[in-house]
Amino acid sequence: MPESETQHTRHSVTVKAPAEALFDLVADVERWPCIFPPTVHAERVEQNGSEERIRLWALANGEVKSWTSHRSLDRERLTVRFRQEVSQPPVAAMGGEWVFEPRSDQETVVVLHHDYRTLDDAPEKLSWVRQAVDRNSAAELGRLRDVMEQNDEVGTLTLEFEDSVRVQAPPSAVFRFLEAADRWPERLPHVSRMELREDAPGIQQMEMDTLAADGTTHTTKSVRVCFDGRRIVYKQTQLPKAMAGHTGEWLLREQADGSVLVTSRHVVLIDRRGVAQVLGEKVTVDEAKAIIRTALSRNSTTTLEHARRFAEERSDG
Known part of the structure; x- marks a missing residue:
């Protein structure tokens, strides 16, 4: 069947922030996962001046989709154009443009354009893509506004840290422990419940209950x-x-002595309003960072140590 006719959408928001600062944030695609709700993971594949290729994994109507896009960043015109190189069904082609229109030194209208075609003109496919574009555009623009209006520089609200452990075992044994998160309730003392589904190889969606140091349970x-x-x-x-955002990474690197360095990395975006509600009006961003780091690091370190014991016991046996 022939592809559908090209569809066009326009979404916008007014943000109390300079246009250049907004452009910089959208241009820095590797920050997207912690800022934009739909983006799961983002990588810059290659860059040549103002032209680049990026790889994205993002939620669309609850499904994880992945694609590679070409982007053109024009700082003078304050625009970012994008075009998917190979789209994921039911999308046949998609592109668009971010436009940052200054209204004053401290106010900007951000416009997000999309154009797309579906694999055919079936109403359910057109509706699915339109809903995904509308939902994700609204989420991205809303978060862009909220983050930029909470602080002059997003970096002030960002917490990044890592914990590592050295393991005397093959990386495959460690990876098995980390990948099999459905087994964590029986293997990790701080995980009391886990629901995990894997709709596509390597793509996992999970709901987990974690026990905090004070005995309370938190669902993520x-x-x-x-x-x-x-x-x-x-x-x-x-x-x-x-937290306004939280992303992480488990990274395994083989060492010269045959061991494996296993690292847990975290990137957290602090929510000023949330901190005031949960921790109190007098708690500063730096104090909130310290509290959050302690809690996350405790769980990461526990997981790393159990992964080390799991892998080394199987290596010895």
């Missing part, structure tokens, strides 16, 4: 992308109130 939802036995990236899609 995450999407994970598992790569080649050496790397798992994830994004929390249901967050504690003090």
